[in-house]
Amino acid sequence: MKSFYGFIVLLLVLSACEPSLSEKEIRHYREQGDEIVKSASEKLSGTLMSKMKEGGAAEAIAFCHQSALPITKKMGAYHDVDIKRTSLKIRNPENLPSVEELKVLHYYEDKLVEGKELNPLVSLDPSGRPSYYAPIRVQKKCLMCHGTPKKELSSAIDSILKVKYPEDLAIGYNEGDLRGIWSISFPEIE
Template sequence: MKKVLPILASVIIIGLIANCQFKSEPKPEAKQVDPAAYTMKGKELATATQKVLGGNLKAAIESKGTEHALEFCNVKAYPLTDSMAVALNAAISRVSDQPRNAANTANEDELDYITHAKKVLAEGGEVTPKLAQLGDKVVGYYPIITNQLCMQCHGNPDSQIKDATLAKINQLYPADEATGYSEGELRGIWVVEMDIDGE
């Protein structure tokens, strides 16, 4: 027993010394961001992407009509958004609580923002963007508000959407949830994910 105690004491002391020497490094603090600067940057990126999509959509309607524009959206909306994301060095997507394409279904955080934004609009307020920092990224949510042009494909199916257009919607998007809107409503949101500068 007398021989075991010194050995045990030595093991404990060595263990304590080793533990002190190999303490884990403290985690680096998250970089502080300027919310106003990133909100503006995200808005610029969302607006630029909206202009490209909207311009192409309007051209498709003017050249071959609304049904052609639906085919254009079905095939070209994702590639155009992706190319803008690459050009602008950000991840950009459109999501909704009533998606036309199931791939554009909002997640829980996005749904929270959409629900809040709809409430603000219903009370006559103005919807403002939301910004969140997630590690080394900043994510911004930006509202997409319906206008007169939107009503051709997203308005009331009984009074605003032509039968041929509705048939094309049902053909291309059998699980469509994106009709029944009025002008000035929240159709969905742009989600813009930006790297924090210097990352």
Template sequence: MFKLLKKNMRFTFASLIILGILSLSYCDQNNSDTADSNTKNSNTAYIQKGKTIASATFATLSGNLQKAMKEGGVPNAIKYCNLNASPLVDSLSQVYKAEIRRTSLKVRNPKNKPTTKELQQLEKYQKSMEAGEALKPLVQEIIPGTIAFYAPIHVMPLCEKCHGKAGETLKEEDYQVIQQHYPEDKATGYASGDLRGMWSISFKK
């Protein structure tokens, strides 16, 4: 019992650290030259809301991922990188009345393929990344009354175990298991620091 408590506390603590790191790296605010101050204020509020949802979702996912990896390696942890398979992420989207997605130029699950608007933003992030610029979260009114929040997702060392270079950071036998589940997988070859994709979180104004 005590052991279990200790374990849970460790994960809660890890999530807090991650939240802290995320909020630090998300410090930059979006500024539009043409926006009047009212729009700016509401944009800031929407960006804040998006960041809160992304941080909470990430903390949930990565806590589960790390626990499952420790218990049974990559084959055991595969299902924990799927937002739709997480009841906690599901309740987060209900609490915030938001659609929570992650997408990428190279997806593992075809369901995460970018929409036309997402693709445009992913390409912008990719270009900025190549130009050595800082990538900032931003918001857009995608359809009247609906706000989309976008924020970059970077690769960390933990991610390489499933998204790294096959035969190197991503073990060959793990890669085979991943391919069995995701025959159309394109999400490998990444190194720590790379742009993996982005959050796409939408909610009503």
């Protein structure tokens, strides 16, 4: 019996040491994350659409190629966070998912298969930084560059993509699929 109580005390001590976020902190990071993702996706998709109008898909791809990462980096610096977009099927090798992000991507894929809603997540990552994740779903307008070759993806776009991204995995998607996630890392809590 004595060892049983000892075990309970040990469990309590261990769980007290395990860092976690309070309800209030979770709400705070969730709101911040929602806001940052909203402005970052508006910025990316707004510029993408205007480039499409200016010079068609080739111009838009050139814009994504040169500017998608610098834009998210700059917006991250402005908000004092790291902003990343990643996926199980990446186009740009620089967007490779971390171990934590892989877990989140699989979690969302499972939810999708179960027909459940995909909501943003907040957690403390192993390095002690609060993290926010949100799903990125495929919309019809994405298929021109992320759809199936010879179907939504014209051979002209397919060949531009092959030159710029020889290891591109981000094709063959359908509307509603999980394209990837937004991953935002906040500064470590002092």
